[in-house]
Amino acid sequence: MTDWTEKYRPDTLAEVRGNDKARNALKKWADTWEDHGKAAIVHGSPGIGKTSAAHALATDMGWPVIELNASDQRQGDVIDKIAGEASKSGTLTAGGAGRRLLILDEADNFHGNADYGGSRAVTRVVKEADQPVVLIANEFYDMSQSLRNACEEIEFRDVSTRSIVPVLRDICRQEGVEFEDDALQQIAEQTSGDLRSAINDLQAVAEQNDRLTVDDVMTGERDTSEGIFDYLDDVIKKLDAEAALKASYDVDETPDDMINWIEDNMPKDYEGRELADAYGYLANADRWLGRVRATQNYSYWRYAGDNMTAGVAAARDGQKGGWTRYGPPSYWSKLGRSKGTRQTRDGIARRVAERSGTSIGTARRRVLPFLSVMTHHCKNRDLTVRMAAAYDLDEKEVSFITGSGKDTNKVESIVEDAEELQAEAAVEHSGGAFEGARRTTDDESEDGADEADADAQATLDAEADGSGGDTEASGTGNDADSGGDADGAAADDDQSGLDDFF
Numbered sequence: 001m002t003d004w005t006e007k008y009r010p011d012t013l014a015e016v017r018g019n020d021k022a023r024n025a026l027k028k029w030a031d032t033w034e035d036h037g038k039a040a041i042v043h044g045s046p047g048i049g050k051t052s053a054a055h056a057l058a059t060d061m062g063w064p065v066i067e068l069n070a071s072d073q074r075q076g077d078v079i080d081k082i083a084g085e086a087s088k089s090g091t092l093t094a095g096g097a098g099r100r101l102l103i104l105d106e107a108d109n110f111h112g113n114a115d116y117g118g119s120r121a122v123t124r125v126v127k128e129a130d131q132p133v134v135l136i137a138n139e140f141y142d143m144s145q146s147l148r149n150a151c152e153e154i155e156f157r158d159v160s161t162r163s164i165v166p167v168l169r170d171i172c173r174q175e176g177v178e179f180e181d182d183a184l185q186q187i188a189e190q191t192s193g194d195l196r197s198a199i200n201d202l203q204a205v206a207e208q209n210d211r212l213t214v215d216d217v218m219t220g221e222r223d224t225s226e227g228i229f230d231y232l233d234d235v236i237k238k239l240d241a242e243a244a245l246k247a248s249y250d251v252d253e254t255p256d257d258m259i260n261w262i263e264d265n266m267p268k269d270y271e272g273r274e275l276a277d278a279y280g281y282l283a284n285a286d287r288w289l290g291r292v293r294a295t296q297n298y299s300y301w302r303y304a305g306d307n308m309t310a311g312v313a314a315a316r317d318g319q320k321g322g323w324t325r326y327g328p329p330s331y332w333s334k335l336g337r338s339k340g341t342r343q344t345r346d347g348i349a350r351r352v353a354e355r356s357g358t359s360i361g362t363a364r365r366r367v368l369p370f371l372s373v374m375t376h377h378c379k380n381r382d383l384t385v386r387m388a389a390a391y392d393l394d395e396k397e398v399s400f401i402t403g404s405g406k407d408t409n410k411v412e413s414i415v416e417d418a419e420e421l422q423a424e425a426a427v428e429h430s431g432g433a434f435e436g437a438r439r440t441t442d443d444e445s446e447d448g449a450d451e452a453d454a455d456a457q458a459t460l461d462a463e464a465d466g467s468g469g470d471t472e473a474s475g476t477g478n479d480a481d482s483g484g485d486a487d488g489a490a491a492d493d494d495q496s497g498l499d500d501f502f
Contacts, residue, residue: 004203005196008171013056016049017195018163022156026053029152030061030132033099039126039133041107041148043140044156047196053156054103054134063101063132100131107135108142120354123147145343146350158193161185167195168202172212179212186217228253228261229326235262235313236269237320244313248305255292255304259285260329262308268324274317281311344400351391368401375402378410388418389425 010016016023022042029040042050058065107122123146126133135151137143168184171177187205191198202212209216231251235244253261263282270278288304291297349364356363375384378398388398395411398404404411 004171004175005199008167008174008199009052010049010056012060013053016053016056017167018159019049019053019156022154023053025154026057027060029154030057033132036152037129039129039135039151040154041135041137041140041143041151042154042156043108043137045158045193046138047194048156048159049195050136050156051103051105054101054136057134058101058103061099061101063099065101065103067103067105069105102129102131102133103136104133105136106138108137108139120144120146123150126150144350145347159195160193161188164188164191164193164195164198168198171199171202172206175206177206177212178210180214182214183212183217186214190217232261232265232326233324235309236266236316237324239313241310241314245306245310248309255285255301255308256289257329259289259304259308262312264329265324265326266312268326269320270316274315277315278312281307281315284311341400344396348391348393348397348401351393355391371401372403378402378404378414381414385414385417385421388414389421392422393418 013023013027022044026040026042029038042054044050055065057063104122123144126135126147127150135143140148140153140155165181165184165188168187169179172179172184183205184202187198187201191201201217205212205216228251231247234247239247248258251258259282266278266282267275285304285307288300288307292300292304345364345368346360349360349368352358352363352367353360356367358367371387374380375387378384384398384402387393387401391397393401393415395415398411398414402411
């Protein structure tokens with residue numbers, strides 16, 4: 001039998017159900033593409049019509065579609081194809097205004113390869129594209145910040161039950177399937193906003209019955225995930241090791257999230273020896289999760305799951321009664337509070353990585369700590385200026401590395417001097433393009449700027465490798481700067497700096 005999700009895929013945007021606001025935003029993006037030339041990121045939960053809307057848009061605009069999937073092919077091949085198709089100008093076979101629509105599905109799959117250039121290459125491609133590009137993603141924030149900033153964001157939300165039911169009703173009528181209204185309502189409610197799953201469930205039940213009733217739907221209802229709070233009660237208080245492990249299969253949480261839930265709530269019921277033993281199992285689970293992150297071998301998840309579920313249950317000395325108020329991991333709230341700081345850190349690390357030819361992870365773990373020590377509170381002002389010039393840092397980023405208040409005169413003057421240093425270096429390396437301007441500049445200043453720029457990168461690279469610079473790393477700096485620390489210290493209270501991450 002034909003797949004109903006494909007058979008009844010909307011042909012135009014007007015047929016896309018739910019998400020009227022996002023649908024209109026997508027149409028506006030396409031209508032004005034000639035003016036802005038930006039790619040669009042269409043993101044939201046699976047099964048809510050993102051890809052269907054992109055294809056429907058192409059139909060409305062008269063644009064031929066070229067669709068690529070980031071997870072089906074080697075990443076390098078995908079990027080090459082994106083670059084090739086996005087750079088082609090209109091041809092005789094192209095659509096209206098000589099345009100074609102390039103759709104990159106599962107674009108958030110590039111985030112895991114940011115260190116290897118995948119995300120950066122896609123960002124470069126969408127910025128330079130001569131054709132409209134739509135990136136489809138489930139997790140918007142799994143994509144690099146530079147890629148997100150280069151595109152227009154269009155969010156599709158879960159489809160409401162009242163929007164799903166009319167779709168199911170229309171399909172039933174076209175397929176000649178008799179139904180009870182309550183049966184369609186039940187299917188729509190149990191799929192939690194996933195229109196594709198609702199249509200699949202409808203087809204599965206309709207193939208088994210001549211008439212759809214509520215009883216038919218309830219009998220064929222999909223397995224539902226166990227709630228995390230119910231599972232915490234089971235693993236921490238009730239189930240033995242084997243039962244706790246099997247019950248974890250029905251919990252809709254990744255091992256990375258599960259360990260945080262258990263770690264934060266376990267001490268509310270465990271104490272003494274059983275708490276110590278349970279922490280031992282969680283430590284083992286964390287080691288396995290570390291191996292997953294290091295090797296991208298997700299088969300190790302099973303060993304992490306064994307330890308954090310069966311191990312924690314085995315550590316318990318008998319069953320426990322009573323009611324416990326469990327809550328979400330405090331780690332998540334800490335992440336929320338530090339989100340802006342982490343984005344600043346990662347932005348600096350990405351720039352350092354691009355300049356130094358290393359990975360973002362290496363720049364974050366090994367280079368940034370040296371920069372922080374060498375320029376603590378901007379005491380070595382000359383080095384701080386050269387650092388800001390070498391990596392094109394603004395006030396916020398200089399403040400993050402040095403631990404100084406970003407609104408202080410000291411930081412602002414450092415950024416201004418860094419900009420002047422960059423301008424002088426640009427003239428020096430222009431190959432005579434600014435010869436007239438150069439003749440009006442003092443020779444000694446030019447020589448100093450050129451020497452300072454070269455010395456900046458050499459010093460920073462040497463210090464990042466741990467090969468020298470002990471005098472500058474000591475933070476004594478120039479005597480002239482020692483009197484400027486008071487205004488920076490006063491504004492340091494709200495600056496977490498790099499210390500929180502090392």
